[in-house]
Amino acid sequence: MLTDYHMHLRPDDPGTEPEQYFTPENVDRYLKAAGEAGIEELGVSEHVHRFRQSLGIWDHPFWLQSAQDDLDGYAEFVRETPLRLGIEMDYVAGREDRIANLLEAYEFDYVIGSVHFVRDSAVDYDVWDIWEQVGDPDRVWELYFSTLAEAARSGLFDVLAHPDLVKVWGSGRPQPERDRRFYYERAVEAIGESGIAVEVSTAGLRKPVGEIYPSREFAEMCVDAGAAFSLSSDAHVPEHIGFAYDQALEAMHEWDIGEVAVFEGRERRLEPLGRTGAPASAEPAG
Numbered sequence: 289m290l291t292d293y294h295m296h297l298r299p300d301d302p303g304t305e306p307e308q309y310f311t312p313e314n315v316d317r318y319l320k321a322a323g324e325a326g327i328e329e330l331g332v333s334e335h336v337h338r339f340r341q342s343l344g345i346w347d348h349p350f351w352l353q354s355a356q357d358d359l360d361g362y363a364e365f366v367r368e369t370p371l372r373l374g375i376e377m378d379y380v381a382g383r384e385d386r387i388a389n390l391l392e393a394y395e396f397d398y399v400i401g402s403v404h405f406v407r408d409s410a411v412d413y414d415v416w417d418i419w420e421q422v423g424d425p426d427r428v429w430e431l432y433f434s435t436l437a438e439a440a441r442s443g444l445f446d447v448l449a450h451p452d453l454v455k456v457w458g459s460g461r462p463q464p465e466r467d468r469r470f471y472y473e474r475a476v477e478a479i480g481e482s483g484i485a486v487e488v489s490t491a492g493l494r495k496p497v498g499e500i501y502p503s504r505e506f507a508e509m510c511v512d513a514g515a516a517f518s519l520s521s522d523a524h525v526p527e528h529i530g531f532a533y534d535q536a537l538e539a540m541h542e543w544d545i546g547e548v549a550v551f552e553g554r555e556r557r558l559e560p561l562g563r564t565g566a567p568a569s570a571e572p573a574g
C-alpha cells in the first residue's frame with residue numbers, strides 16, 4: 289500500500305480561490321497522478337488557516353490575512369470526491385480546547401498536526417522568522433522540538449507532519465551546536481507515549497535543506513520507540529503527488545519501516561508498505 293495523505297489542492301499563494309481549485313476537474317488531475325504513481329490511498333489536508341473558522345482558534349496576523357474560505361464548503365466538496373477528508377491543523381499551545389472543538393465539528397478521516405509556529409514566530413516562513421526573533425539556534429531547536437512534543441502529547445492529531453521542519457532552510461540559517469539527537473529525544477519520548485503516527489514527507493527534498501523529513505537519526509529513534517509512520521508528498525500541485533517516493537521507500541526500507549498507516553474516520557490501521565510505480569495488489573504474494 290502507498291498513501292499520499294498530506295497534500296493540498298492548491299498552492300499557498302494568495303488568489304488561489306476555492307472556486308478555481310476545489311473542482312472535480314482539479315481532483316481528477318490529482319487522482320490521475322496518484323494512479324500513475326501506484327498510490328491507492330489519496331487524501332487532502334488543506335491548511336486550517338485558509339478557513340475563516342480557524343480564527344476561533346488563533347488570531348495571528350498571518351492567519352487573519354489568510355483565513356478567507358469556508359471550512360464547511362471544503363468538507364462538503366471533498367465528501368463528493370473519492371478523496372479521504374483530512375486537514376492540516378497547526379498546533380497552537382494553550383488553544384487545545386478550541387482546536388478540539390473545531391475538529392469535533394467535522395467528520396475527518398485524519399488530522400495532520402503541524403508545528404509551523406513556535407509562539408508567534410515561524411520556522412518555515414521568513415516574514416515571521418524565528419531565528420531573527422530568538423537568535424540562538426540551539427534555543428530555536430529546543431523550542432521547536434519541545435513544541436513538537438507538546439503537539440504529540442496533546443492527543444489532538446493522528447499524524448505528526450514534517451517532524452523536523454526546523455531544518456527546512458538548511459545552511460540558510462545558523463545550525464545548532466549540540467548533537468541533534470539531544471533535541472529529537474524529547475519529541476521521540478512524546479511520540480512513543482502518545483502513539484501518534486510520524487510522517488515521512490518528501491517535501492523536504494523540494495526545500496533548501498534537500499532532505500526527507502525526518503532525518504535518518506530521528507526516524508530510527510522513532511522506530512525504536514515503536515512509532516507508526518505515514519507517507520506523504522505535501523504536494524500543492526498534481527505534479528508533486530508521490531514526489532520522490534522511490535527515495536522515500538528506499539529510506540524507509542533502510543530505517544526498517546515495513547508498514548504504513550492508513551486512516552478512515554480517524555481510525556488507523558497498518559498496511560504493508562508498497563512499492564512505487566505499481567499498486568500493491570499487483571505485487572507477487574510473499
Ligand SMILES: [Zn+2]
Pocket residue numbers: 376402404449450
Ligand atoms: Zn505544513
Ligand SMILES: [Zn+2]
Pocket residue numbers: 294295296376522
Ligand atoms: Zn502541508
